[in-house]
Amino acid sequence: MSSKVRRKPRIAVFKLASCDGCQLSLLDAEDELLSVAGALDIAYFPEASSAMGKGPYDITLVEGSVTTHHDAERIQEIRRQSKTLITIGACATAGGIQALRNWKDVDEFIRVVYPTPKFIVTLKLSTPIAEHVPVDFELRGCPINKHQLIELITATLAGRKPNVPTYSVCMECKRKGNVCIEVAQGVACMGPVTQAGCGALCPGFDRGCYGCYGPMESPNTESLSNQLRILGRNNEEITRAFRSFNAWAWQFRKASEESERT
Amino acid sequence: MSKQPARTIKVDVLARVEGEGGLYVKLKGDQVQDVKLKIYEPPRFFEAFLRGRHFSEVPDIVARICGICPVAYQMSAVHAIEDALGVKVDGQLRALRRLLYCGEWIESHTLHVYMLHAPDFLGYQDAIQMAKEHPAVVQRALQLKKAGNQIVTLLGGREIHPINVRVGGFYKVPSRSEFAALAERLKWARDAALKTVRFVATLTFPDFERDYVFVALRQPEGHPFNEYPFNEGRLFSNGGLDIPIGEYEANFAEEHVQHSNALRSVLKPHGVYLVGPLARYSLNFDRLSPLAQEAARDAGLGPVCRNPFKSIIVRSVETVYACDEALRIIEQYERPEKAAFEIHPRAATGYGCTEAPRGILYHRYRLDEEGAVLEAKIVPPTSQNLRIIEQDLGQFVPKFLNLPEADLRWQCEQAVRNYDPCISCATHCLRVEIDRG
Numbered sequence: 001m002s003s004k005v006r007r008k009p010r011i012a013v014f015k016l017a018s019c020d021g022c023q024l025s026l027l028d029a030e031d032e033l034l035s036v037a038g039a040l041d042i043a044y045f046p047e048a049s050s051a052m053g054k055g056p057y058d059i060t061l062v063e064g065s066v067t068t069h070h071d072a073e074r075i076q077e078i079r080r081q082s083k084t085l086i087t088i089g090a091c092a093t094a095g096g097i098q099a100l101r102n103w104k105d106v107d108e109f110i111r112v113v114y115p116t117p118k119f120i121v122t123l124k125l126s127t128p129i130a131e132h133v134p135v136d137f138e139l140r141g142c143p144i145n146k147h148q149l150i151e152l153i154t155a156t157l158a159g160r161k162p163n164v165p166t167y168s169v170c171m172e173c174k175r176k177g178n179v180c181i182e183v184a185q186g187v188a189c190m191g192p193v194t195q196a197g198c199g200a201l202c203p204g205f206d207r208g209c210y211g212c213y214g215p216m217e218s219p220n221t222e223s224l225s226n227q228l229r230i231l232g233r234n235n236e237e238i239t240r241a242f243r244s245f246n247a248w249a250w251q252f253r254k255a256s257e258e259s260e261r262t
Numbered sequence: 263m264s265k266q267p268a269r270t271i272k273v274d275v276l277a278r279v280e281g282e283g284g285l286y287v288k289l290k291g292d293q294v295q296d297v298k299l300k301i302y303e304p305p306r307f308f309e310a311f312l313r314g315r316h317f318s319e320v321p322d323i324v325a326r327i328c329g330i331c332p333v334a335y336q337m338s339a340v341h342a343i344e345d346a347l348g349v350k351v352d353g354q355l356r357a358l359r360r361l362l363y364c365g366e367w368i369e370s371h372t373l374h375v376y377m378l379h380a381p382d383f384l385g386y387q388d389a390i391q392m393a394k395e396h397p398a399v400v401q402r403a404l405q406l407k408k409a410g411n412q413i414v415t416l417l418g419g420r421e422i423h424p425i426n427v428r429v430g431g432f433y434k435v436p437s438r439s440e441f442a443a444l445a446e447r448l449k450w451a452r453d454a455a456l457k458t459v460r461f462v463a464t465l466t467f468p469d470f471e472r473d474y475v476f477v478a479l480r481q482p483e484g485h486p487f488n489e490y491p492f493n494e495g496r497l498f499s500n501g502g503l504d505i506p507i508g509e510y511e512a513n514f515a516e517e518h519v520q521h522s523n524a525l526r527s528v529l530k531p532h533g534v535y536l537v538g539p540l541a542r543y544s545l546n547f548d549r550l551s552p553l554a555q556e557a558a559r560d561a562g563l564g565p566v567c568r569n570p571f572k573s574i575i576v577r578s579v580e581t582v583y584a585c586d587e588a589l590r591i592i593e594q595y596e597r598p599e600k601a602a603f604e605i606h607p608r609a610a611t612g613y614g615c616t617e618a619p620r621g622i623l624y625h626r627y628r629l630d631e632e633g634a635v636l637e638a639k640i641v642p643p644t645s646q647n648l649r650i651i652e653q654d655l656g657q658f659v660p661k662f663l664n665l666p667e668a669d670l671r672w673q674c675e676q677a678v679r680n681y682d683p684c685i686s687c688a689t690h691c692l693r694v695e696i697d698r699g
Binding site: 015016017018019020021022023024025027028030031033034037042045046047048049050051052067068070071096097098100101104106108109110112113114115116119120122142143198201202204205206207210212237240244245 | 275276277278279280281282302303304305306307308309310311313315316319322323326327328329330332373377378381387388389390391393400401404405407408411419420421422423425426428433434516517518519520523525601675684
């Protein structure tokens, strides 16, 4: 038996441009939070604590996308301070809903929202963390699934691969025994191209999936676009369907640009 | 004349608030020269990219402004769009929306009361540290918060960014039997909320009161629903304001300052005003349930509360109310025949204003004949409270100048947290700095 007392791994939570929802998922894990806090030293998590410990950190969770020069520099420093860097949510993994600016003139956006545009400094693009620094794991979802987050933290601590499937929402629907709403009711559903993780939530509530978990591992977006056309959707509607919370994820980006050109 | 010593109080990253901001206070002697609530959370331009989206997409998009109060955004949006399209959602669907809002208030208020605000009063860095010495209190907090989240999950599919809200109603409505387990849970929650009020009433509060202009929703006398405000009402103030929500922009202005990526609101011509629990409570005490009124009285609160530090008691009282109201709605629930009213697009403008946990949240949408958004305007509660927070600090700091630097900074941060500011919302804006020269 080692005589050394093992140091608790240190975790940090950082936020860039985002809604706070993904880091809130950790606080929403009401049944697990105190055990997580028992296994880890929560070194930096400003939303939850005034104790702001300096790096290096063993596990770093990053929420939000890069939209300012300041954050582009900050993420480099965060990477340097982090042994394992995990990005959480659609903003951090795909640029988020704010990436809709990427197809527009951001200066015009500033003028629409702010009366004194010169006070606002922002980048033309909203980009995911992996476009700036190497990322060890990307956890999808808008918001993330808290059970997947706990699994990911547990796996990282144990040094094993996390059980986070990359297949589509369709698999979850089948497993739940849902009747396919796209086939049976003609409801437009992004489930075939969207990564699982939500538990096929929307089809269970009689509505089509709107793709908040982003593209599955190898999505056939062209086939889905054709299916949406059969259901009577025009190209503009198809473009919008791919252009939401994960719009800048390359597979969805390609699909939306194709339907925009058509 | 002797030169006055100058100092600065600075907090670069405000902790235990939602989003990114800081605080800067500049002092010369015992005079506050400048207070700035700095909002460096990056702007996300929701009002700009909503243009061109179909109205049916709006509730899902605006939810993403805030992970803590997505229901509030969805509610203000659906009410505004329904106003434009001439639809009035009533009956059990109206009641279900109120129930959903109860869930969000319980979850958001409990998060703030126990995890963000209580550590200030008790001298802890966070709730996890607090849990080591008060394990039963923190456990109660987590389970009470969970009860709120369970309402949102049952009705909305998930606690953050619920998927079941649509213009006209819901995608799917639960059966009466689905509420059975939740009702049992809520009876426990109501009891836990009462214990919460008793717990926060024992905290020590700075002697600090101000003569605020409160603004909140309120149903006019004689309205069929004589209820504490969530989704509806007229805009009221203790200064004589009494207007329909459609006249919000004629009565309130937004200003833009360099140190904030969030616009800030003022009430014309009265200037700075306060929204949120203190305002809601002080303007609607008579509309609370008897149980919530009794809890407030037992905690030593009168029908008006002007001490912002006591907002923690008011939030706890509102949590009692939300549990009570949720139980009332569930008891009277009968599954409606349709999950949503039929909607037909038309070119029109609509207004929505609902009571987010942090105060009134105003939306306006202009739609074209196909239902696409031409123009969107969103004013979150935190933008409206930014000026009052700065004013509070300006008046608060001179009274506590003899405190050691670290304690003064702590008190300043606490004074900001009185408002449970949501910076993610406000920038769709906090750092504390105290400058003494």
